[in-house]
Amino acid sequence: MENKTALYIHIPFCKQKCLYCDFPSFAGKEALMMDYIKALCSEIKNKVKKEVSTIFIGGGTPTYLSLECLYELKNCLDGIKKTHDVEFTVEGNPESFSKEKLEVFKSMGVNRLSIGLQAWQNRLLKSIGRIHDLNSFTNSFKLSRDAGFKNINIDLMFGLPGQNIDDWKETLLNVAELNPEHISCYSLIVEEGTPFYGMSLKNKLDLPEEEIERQMYEYALIFLKKRGYEHYEISNFSKHGMESKHNMVYWSMDNYIGCGTGAHSFMNGIRYRNIEDIEKYIYMMNLKNSAVVEEYTNTDKDNMEEFMFMGLRKINGISKNEFKEKFNIDIHSVYGTVINKFLNNKLLLEDNERIYLSSRGIELSNQVMCEFIL
Ligand code: SF4
Known part of the structure; x- marks a missing residue:
């Protein structure tokens, strides 16, 4: 059993x-912030x-927390054991960055x-x-560098309504000029239940055509490579050695603990999910010291499927030996037919050690991954 x-x-x-x-x-829901942080800290402990x-x-927006809440969280996190080389990330939105908050993050070890x-x-x-504009973003980036942060990711989206390829090129160029260590590029997905979903049903969402979206992604691959970013996961690019270690845990199916509303945990083959509602979360934590509302033990079949479709998100794909060690069976005995199909149409590539998506396979990744469901 892993000890970290x-x-x-x-x-x-x-x-x-x-x-x-x-x-x-x-x-x-700002009035609930402090009660939430207190409940969260007991869950972490x-x-x-x-x-x-x-x-x-x-x-959410961690940088939106008040300074008092950040100090409360710092006290709690100061008490947990961290490896000497811990990667400690905080996500934030430009409008809520301030010098004071960045100082608290620094003092927490972020x-x-x-x-x-x-x-x-x-x-x-x-x-x-x-709610932010470009100016508040450039300020937040400068504040972060001035505060001494040497590892910064910038999240970008493409396939936005009204976005054309020149907008996307301009975004990538200006972001690369700032020289962040990591860039994520996600395509917009119109999810059910969002205002965009309602607008798309009424044909009021002017989304770029699929072909334009494909060109945007392709442009990012070529441009970011030229600017020294390694493509290490379908949507993620980093300077050498600056991959997100935390996200690699998800893509490699390692153990993780999730705390807070809606958080998921995966520990020794069991998945746990917390309640999403903030008030109910606080209530459950106060009442019974747990906010878990669902627990599910993965079957071998679940584990194999997840190993494949999470692992194939990584540009270097999955290790055949690791599959054998984890599941005690050769990968070809389980997935031979589907692997051969995708090797034949060149969406997958295979060498002695690994199986991974080809460039075309990356573009059609959803289609490929679906077929790894047993
Ligand atoms: S996408 Fe917008 S609303 Fe959603 S978590 Fe991020 S900042 Fe909040």
């Missing part, structure tokens, strides 16, 4: 909901018994920041419901 683990901490507060967002985050090798405070920019153009930011 990864820790995800969820902060469910946002100043305003973005029009595309289906994450468990809420606007207008209960659950984290091992040394942690990565911590990721995500959301050594990586992830800033949600999404697009360089103010008109696009507005049209997707972001």
Whole structure:
């Protein structure tokens, strides 16, 4: 059994909901912040018994927490054991960065920041419901560098309504000029239940055509490579050695503990899910010291499927030996037919050690991964 683990901490507060967002985050719940943080800290104390090798405070908008809440969280996190080389990330949105908050993060041991920019153009930011503008993003980036953060990710999105290929090129160029250590590029997915979903049903969402979206992704691959970024996961690019260790835990199916509303944990083959509602979370934590509402023991079949479709997200794919060690069976005995099909049509490639997506396979990754469901 592993003696270290990864820790995800969820902060469910946002100043305003973005029009595309289906994450468990809420606007207008600021009055609950301190009670939430107290409940969260007891969950962290209960659950984290091992040394942690990565911590990721995500959301929602962690940088939206008040200074008092951040100090409360710092006190709790100061008490947990961390490996000497822990990767400790905080996610944030530009409008809520401040020098004081960055100082608290530094004093907590945070050594990586992830800033949600999404697009360089103010008109696009507005049209997707972001509350920051370009100016507040450049300020937040500068504040972070001035505060001494040497590992920064910038989140970008493509396939946005009204976005053309020149907008995307301009975004990538300007972001690369800032020289962050890591860049994520996600395509917009119109999720059910979001305002964008309603707009798309009424044909009021001017999305770029699929072919344009494909060109945007392809451009990012070529451009970011030229600028010294390694493509290590379908949507993620980093300077050499600056991959997100925390996300690699998910893609490699290693153990992680999730704390906070809606957080998931995966420990020794068992999945746990916390309640999403903030009030109910606080109530459950106060009443019975647990907010878990679902527990599921993965079958071997689940584990194999997850190993494949999470692992294939990594550009170097999955290790055939690791599959054999984990499941005690040769990968070809389980997935021979589907692997051969995708090797024949060149969506997958195979060498002595690994199986991975080809360039075309990366573009059609959803199609490939679906077929690994047993
Ligand atoms: S800031 Fe992030 S979590 Fe909050 S509403 Fe926007 S996309 Fe969702």
